[in-house]
Amino acid sequence: MWSGVLPAVTTKFTADDTLDHKEMERCFGLYMEAGCDGLIVCGSLGEGPMLSHDEKLEVLATARAAAGGRPVLLTVNEAATRDAQALAKRAAKAGADGLMIVPSPIYHTNDRETVDTLNAVASAGGLPVMIYSNRVAYRVDVTVPVMEALAANDLFVAIKESSDDIRRTTEVINAFGDRFDVLTGVDNLAFEALAVGAVGWVAGLVTAFPRETVAIYQLMKAGRRDEALAIYRWFRPLLDLDVSTYLVQNIKLAETIEIGSNERVRMPRQPLAGARRAEVERIVREAINERPALPRLDRAA
Template sequence: MWSGILPAVTTKFKEDDSLDHAEMERCFGLQIDAGVDGLIVAGSLGEGPMLTQEERIDVYRTAKAAAGKRPVLVTVAEASTTAACAMAKKAAQAGADGLMVVPSPIYHTDARETEANLRAIAAAGDLPVMIYSNRVAYRVDVTPQLMADLADDARFVAIKESSDDIRRTTEIINHLGDRYAVLTGVDNLAFEALSVGATGWVAGLVVAFPKETVAIWQLMQAGRRDEALAIYRWFRPLLDLDVSTYLVQNIKLAEALAIKSTERVRGPRLPLAGERRAEVERVIRAAIETRPSLPTLEIAA
C-alpha cells in the first residue's frame, strides 16, 4: 500500500511554544514539491510524545492540506493501550490515511503483550497500520514471527523496519513474502535496505534534503544503482545524524541551514550548543558545499 519516500516530518514551533502552522505548511510543501510519496506526522522526529493528542491532529490537518492526494499517516506512540486506542480513534475521525504504531514506548512488552497491544490499536482506529519495529530505541522487537502472527488482520499492511540489523529486511521477506510492505526506518542503512528489497524509506534527513533523498529512491527504482550510490555516499555523514539521541536537534539544525527553517524544539529538549553543535554544523555545511548535481528524473504527480 505504501512505498517510496515517506518523510517523518518535524513539528514547527513559534517562540511562545505554540504550533507554527505556517512554517509547517511551507516545509511540508517543499517535501511534496520534491516528489515524496506521503508524509508521517508526530513520530519521534516530529516530537510526538511532546505534543498533546489534539496538537498531533492539528499537525496532521496541516500536513494533509499540503499533501493533497498523497497519504498522511499519524503516529500512535502511547504508554498505555487505552491512550493509544484513543489516539487511533481521533486520527481516524480526522480522516487520516493510516497509522504508524509504536508498541508501548514506556513498558517493554513481551511478544504476547505486544500482539495484544497492536491488535487493540488497529481495531480502535480501523485504518491501515504501519508497525514501527524499533528494538534499539523502544526495546520492543516486533520479530518476523510476530509479524506472521498478526498477518491475519488485513489492517496491518506495512513494517517500518528499524532494528538496525540489515539482515532483518531479508528475513521478513523470506518469512512472509510480500504480505507486508517493508520500509526502512534507519537513514544510514537506506541504500542497503533498498538494495535487498525494501519497498520504501521512512526518512529523516529528507526534511532538509528532499531532492537528494527522492533521487536515491527514483534511481534505485530505475535500476541506476551506481548513480544512487554516489549520492548516498555523499549523503552518509548527514544520514548518520539521524542515528543519535539528539536526532531531533541535529535534523532541525540541518533544516535551519539547508532550507532556512527554525530549530525550535519543545522542552525538555534544547537546541544544540557548544562542541556538539559545532561538529554537527560542520557536517551539514560540508555537505551543502559539496552538494552533488542530480540527474534529471521524472517526478510522479
C-alpha cells in the first residue's frame, strides 16, 4: 500500500509557539516537488508528544492540502491506549489516509500488551496502519512473533522498521513475504535496508535534502545501485544526525541552513547551542559544499 520516500516531517512553530501553517505548507510543498511519495506527520521528529490532539489534526489538515493527493499518515503516540483510540477516531474523521502507531511510548509493554494495544487503536480508527517498531527510542520491540499475532488483522499493512538491526528487514520478509510493506525508519541504514528488500523509506533528513533522498530511493528502485551508493556515502554524515537524542534540533538546524526554514522547537527542547551547534553546522555546510550532481531520474522506472 505504501512505498517510496515518506518524510517524517517537522512541525513548524511561530515565535509565540503556535503552529506555523504557512511555513509547513511551504516545506511540505518542497517535498512533493522533489518527488516524495507521501507525508507522515506528528511523529518523533514532528514533536508529536508535545502537541495537543487539536494541533495534530491541524497539522494533518495542512499536510493533506499540500500533498496533492498522495497519502498522509498521522502518528499516534499516546501514553494511554484510550487516548490513542480517541485520536485514531478523530484522525479517521479528519481524512487521514492511515495511521502510524507507536505501541506504547511511556510504559514498556510486554508482547501480549503490545498486541492488544495495537489492535485496540487500529480498530478504533479503522484505517490502514503502519506499525512503528523502535526499540531504541521507545523500548518496545515489535518482533516477528508479535507481527505473527497481528497478521490476522487486515488493518496492519506496513511496518516502519527502526530496530537498528539490519537483519530484521530480511527476517520480516522471510516470515511474511509481501504481507507487510517494510519501510526503513533509520536514515543511516536506508541504503542497506533498500538493498535487502525494504520498499520504502520513512526519512528524516529528507526535510532538508529532499532531492538527494528521492534520488537514492529511485536509483535503488531502478537497479542503479552504484549511483545510489555514491550519493549515500556523501549523505552519511548528514543521515547520522537523525540517530541522536537531538534529532529534532539537528534536523531543524539543517532545514534552516539548506531550505531557509527556522529552528524553533517546543520546550523543553531548545535550539542547539555551543559546541554541539557548531559541529552540526560544520557537517551541514561541508555537505552542501561537496554536494554531488544528481543523475537523471525517471519517475516511471
